[in-house]
Amino acid sequence: MEPISHVAGRAIPFGRKNVDTDVIIPAHWLKTITREGLGKGAFEAVRKEPGNVFTDPECAGAPILIAGDNFGCGSSREHAAWALLDMGITCVIAPSFSDIFSGNAFKNGILTVALPQEAVDRLMEVAKTDPIDIDLETQSVTTPFQDRFTFEIDAFRKHCLLEGLDEVGLTMAQGDAISTHEAHARKELPFLARTFASVD
Amino acid sequence: MTTKPRTLYQKIWDAHVVDTRADGTCLIYIDRHLVHEVTSPQAFESLRAAGRPVRRPDLTLAVPDHNLPTTARKDAEGNILPIADSESATQLAALRRNAPEFGIRYIDSVDVEQGIVHVIGPEQGFSLPGATIVCGDSHTACHGGLGALAFGIGTSEVEHVLATQTLLLKQSKSMEVRVEGKLGPWVTPKDVILHIIGVIGTAGGTGYVIEYRGNVFEEMSVEGRLTVCNMSIEGGARAGLVAPDETTFEYLKGRPYTPVGEDWDKAVAWWKSLATDAGAKFDKSISIRAEDIQPTVTWGTSPEDTAPIGGAVPAPEDFADASKREAVKVSLDYMGLTPGTRLTDVEVENVFIGSCTNSRIEDIRAACEVLRGRHKADNVKWAIVVPGSGLVKAQAEAEGLDKIVIEAGLEWREPGCSACLAMNPDKVPPGERCASTSNRNFTGRQGPGSRTHLMSPAMAAAAAVTGRLTDVRELVG
Numbered sequence: 186m187e188p189i190s191h192v193a194g195r196a197i198p199f200g201r202k203n204v205d206t207d208v209i210i211p212a213h214w215l216k217t218i219t220r221e222g223l224g225k226g227a228f229e230a231v232r233k234e235p236g237n238v239f240t241d242p243e244c245a246g247a248p249i250l251i252a253g254d255n256f257g258c259g260s261s262r263e264h265a266a267w268a269l270l271d272m273g274i275t276c277v278i279a280p281s282f283s284d285i286f287s288g289n290a291f292k293n294g295i296l297t298v299a300l301p302q303e304a305v306d307r308l309m310e311v312a313k314t315d316p317i318d319i320d321l322e323t324q325s326v327t328t329p330f331q332d333r334f335t336f337e338i339d340a341f342r343k344h345c346l347l348e349g350l351d352e353v354g355l356t357m358a359q360g361d362a363i364s365t366h367e368a369h370a371r372k373e374l375p376f377l378a379r380t381f382a383s384v385d
Numbered sequence: 386m387t388t389k390p391r392t393l394y395q396k397i398w399d400a401h402v403v404d405t406r407a408d409g410t411c412l413i414y415i416d417r418h419l420v421h422e423v424t425s426p427q428a429f430e431s432l433r434a435a436g437r438p439v440r441r442p443d444l445t446l447a448v449p450d451h452n453l454p455t456t457a458r459k460d461a462e463g464n465i466l467p468i469a470d471s472e473s474a475t476q477l478a479a480l481r482r483n484a485p486e487f488g489i490r491y492i493d494s495v496d497v498e499q500g501i502v503h504v505i506g507p508e509q510g511f512s513l514p515g516a517t518i519v520c521g522d523s524h525t526a527c528h529g530g531l532g533a534l535a536f537g538i539g540t541s542e543v544e545h546v547l548a549t550q551t552l553l554l555k556q557s558k559s560m561e562v563r564v565e566g567k568l569g570p571w572v573t574p575k576d577v578i579l580h581i582i583g584v585i586g587t588a589g590g591t592g593y594v595i596e597y598r599g600n601v602f603e604e605m606s607v608e609g610r611l612t613v614c615n616m617s618i619e620g621g622a623r624a625g626l627v628a629p630d631e632t633t634f635e636y637l638k639g640r641p642y643t644p645v646g647e648d649w650d651k652a653v654a655w656w657k658s659l660a661t662d663a664g665a666k667f668d669k670s671i672s673i674r675a676e677d678i679q680p681t682v683t684w685g686t687s688p689e690d691t692a693p694i695g696g697a698v699p700a701p702e703d704f705a706d707a708s709k710r711e712a713v714k715v716s717l718d719y720m721g722l723t724p725g726t727r728l729t730d731v732e733v734e735n736v737f738i739g740s741c742t743n744s745r746i747e748d749i750r751a752a753c754e755v756l757r758g759r760h761k762a763d764n765v766k767w768a769i770v771v772p773g774s775g776l777v778k779a780q781a782e783a784e785g786l787d788k789i790v791i792e793a794g795l796e797w798r799e800p801g802c803s804a805c806l807a808m809n810p811d812k813v814p815p816g817e818r819c820a821s822t823s824n825r826n827f828t829g830r831q832g833p834g835s836r837t838h839l840m841s842p843a844m845a846a847a848a849a850v851t852g853r854l855t856d857v858r859e860l861v862g
């Protein structure tokens with residue numbers, strides 16, 4: 186996973202509430218076998234709306250997305266996070282997120298920033314014309330107009346994002362504890378510790 | 386060691402804790418991992434990119450099921466037929482490539498052991514009581530019917546288990562659902578779980594692991610317990626469990642992956658010790674009288690939208706909660722149903738008997754008991770019976786059940802998920818109804834615009850015969 190300490194650049198002022206994962210990436214994109222390329226399917230239906238922010242040249246390549254309440258609700262598909270990442274988005278700002286989505290975003294190295302509605306409204310304004318700056322170290326969002334909003338983040342998640350640590354890597358570092366458990370299980374629960382495959 | 390009375394769930398949990406973090410999150414060891422073609426490709430992709438091996442390929446079993454067509458898989462000469470849908474073919478090919486690359490046992494689409502992950506796990510004896518079992522599919526709770534702690538996971542977690550054989554989890558609360566008394570004739574395990582979900586609601590089990598207790602579950606077959614636990618997720622619970630007992634041991638003995646000899650004896654002794662201790666506390670308890678359960682069907686687009694077959698389609702005003710009233714309005718509109726319509730007046734054009742909820746041998750036997758000597762109604766255009774595995778199919782054929790199905794005018798198919806989620810070509814056409822033995826009646830679940838009524842295999846067979854939702858007791862007597 187890429188470490189992130191700082192995200193700066195244009196933000197897509199989407200602002201919509203209750204964006205479900207089907208809006209982020211429609212179900213017919215789920216039959217893929219890689220994480221790559223899902224950006225093409227991201228917000229597929231919204232992109233067809235006239236004057237939408239996603240096809241606005243101003244927003245091309247923007248690393249930040251601003252949305253309304255309850256972003257990422259609906260099905261738990263992880264493709265939603267992969268699609269955003271494939272679009273080049275590494276930070277989403279919204280008043281609130283669905284738990285499953287924020288978990289999936291974190292696991293894939295996307296920073297989710299929850300801010301009060303007024304702050305989000307102000308950032309939506311700024312995003313139309315100017316860049317936004319998110320600093321994970323100081324947990325703050327700033328604009329070229331002296332705005333400064335601070336946000337909360339779980340200390341463990343912050344550490345992982347800053348260091349680019351993924352959960353798999355972290356658990357692999359506990360390999361000894363896992364081996365100890367396995368050795369204990371081989372003795373105490375031998376019938377679970379292996380399979381008795383007479384079939385092969 | 387604690388001497389406090391513990392629940393079955395607590396005992397399994399305690400035996401699998403590798404590490405506990407300050408915030409209460411535990412690293413839990415996973416004993417068995419089932420892998421299918423839909424939720425695994427990106428997990429393997431990540432492992433490959435990071436150069437990470439699978440930690441315990443010997444505790445992992447891969448099988449294709451979701452995308453496979455249920456029509457013939459070989460031509461007359463025995464050549465394997467290609468898969469028409471290119472995206473399905475790609476996912477299936479990825480699993481066939483990934484499993485051997487990572488040293489994982491793989492059952493191929495044309496092997497007799499192939500089947501739906503949740504059918505083959507117990508059938509192969511790969512799933513065991515007291516084990517922690519995961520799979521990238523939300524109906525993994527099914528294996529709880531053997532007394533295993535089993536739950537569905539997402540693709541990142543599939544990768545985590547492949548690489549580390551563990552998962553980071555917070556312990557759930559515990560809930561007991563007690564059903565006691567005597568079930569009436571033709572009231573099956575499917576009716577029991579549909580009734581339970583109707584009582585607790587789809588959020589009733591959120592945050593809980595359910596233990597199903599009481600004489601009804603004690604007297605139930607393993608197949609029936611698997612059906613009940615399968616739908617725990619539809620009641621919001623992460624997992625469902627039935628304590629392992631003699632019925633369980635009898636079922637497991639001699640299956641391909643089941644322990645043998647001394648290991649078997651040790652296993653049985655441990656499994657017996659897992660039963661919830663007298664005096665153990667549950668965070669929530671529900672009690673239901675078996676006599677109150679009728680053959681049950683769903684009328685809406687949520688699994689909690691249940692009614693006894695003798696009932697009628699409800700009106701939005703029948704519900705106290707404003708948001709539920711709104712949801713009922715939307716769902717009746719989608720289902721094309723008018724409040725007050727008797728359920729037995731609702732016509733169906735399609736019948737699906739299958740899915741990991743109801744595709745085991747007992748389910749097919751129950752359907753055939755109804756189909757024997759009868760024929761499907763003319764208005765039923767499409768009716769398929771899809772066994773859960775190649776072994777179920779072979780067993781059914783040995784009992785002559787395939788003939789009963791075919792003579793009744795239904796199709797006898799190859800094993801797979803099929804019309805449960807319509808990822809393969811088996812779809813219910815838009816606007817049409819399906820009497821289905823699967824587990825989800827969500828909007829579009831069986832194909833865009835499809836209208837699903839969930840029920841037991843006997844009830845689905847009865848619907849095939851009459852062409853409308855039917856009380857099997859009246860048809861068969």
Ligand code: SF4
Binds near residue numbers: 806
């Ligand atoms: S039959 Fe349906 S619920 Fe069961 S594993 Fe297949 S898709 Fe999932």
